[in-house]
Amino acid sequence: MITSTTAPRIDQTLMALADPTRRAILKRLSAGEARVTELARPFDISLNAVSKHIRLLERAHLVRRRVEGREHFLAFNFKPLAETIKWLETQHAFWTARLDALEELLKAEDRAAAKTLKKTHKRKGRYED
Amino acid sequence: MITSTTAPRIDQTLMALADPTRRAILKRLSAGEARVTELARPFDISLNAVSKHIRLLERAHLVRRRVEGREHFLAFNFKPLAETIKWLETQHAFWTARLDALEELLKAEDRAAAKTLKKTHKRKGRYED
């Protein structure tokens, strides 16, 4: 019984990345530290909204905060991102390997069918896109 | 004014992947087509819940559906996944490149400071983790 493929870290990271505003914030932070107000400036939403986005990024460990007086400096933390990419690549490799194997299998079936002229298993309704 | 780094496709894909149940479903589907009931079996949640997850995966184009009579066959669609990984890798490259450049800059500063024995800019509060 699959209760959960418990990878809460990955859940959080992917969730945090699934928002264009947050991705833009990260992009900005890849150029170096920035304060909250600074990060908020380019956006059309309230400062508070950006503050919330930052808090969420922090919770996902994608961003770290250094408080200096009244100013909060945010910095990018790459680790979770690297981990997530690695995980995705692994899965991707796994998935495509399976897919390739399946393709091979189907081709082999087709060859066999052609040979015996039976033409069974003409898989109807193949998908595309 | 950054209204949105509009990549709705990526939003959807990342969001869809940010759930362990859905990732498990995809993993199952990488081994080949499956029907809804079949996909639902290993989970501890209701069939309806799984049906909803599938609908969401479909909406994100990660899964395609082929209806045959009363049975619905689901299949993995790799394209959005590949796209997303590619995008993430690009961003990762961009981010790390920037980070490396920044590190270089800081090191250079340190060297310069050491040379003139001034020791200014001793960046306090470096982050770790």
Added chain:
DNA sequence: ACTATATTCAACCTTGAGGTTGAATGATTA
């Protein structure tokens, strides 16, 4: 001591995720 600045807190709203149960629909099978 004021005043302005940087940021969060608190309360509120709307929307959708993730789950439930029960009924409806449609295709098989006995």
Added chain:
DNA sequence: TAATCATTCAACCTCAAGGTTGAATATAGT
């Protein structure tokens, strides 16, 4: 035809995302 199976639809619940506005807090500048 009647019963069974596969799936969705409909209605409901709870919770958190993403946004707003207005007040609170603390630091910095005058």
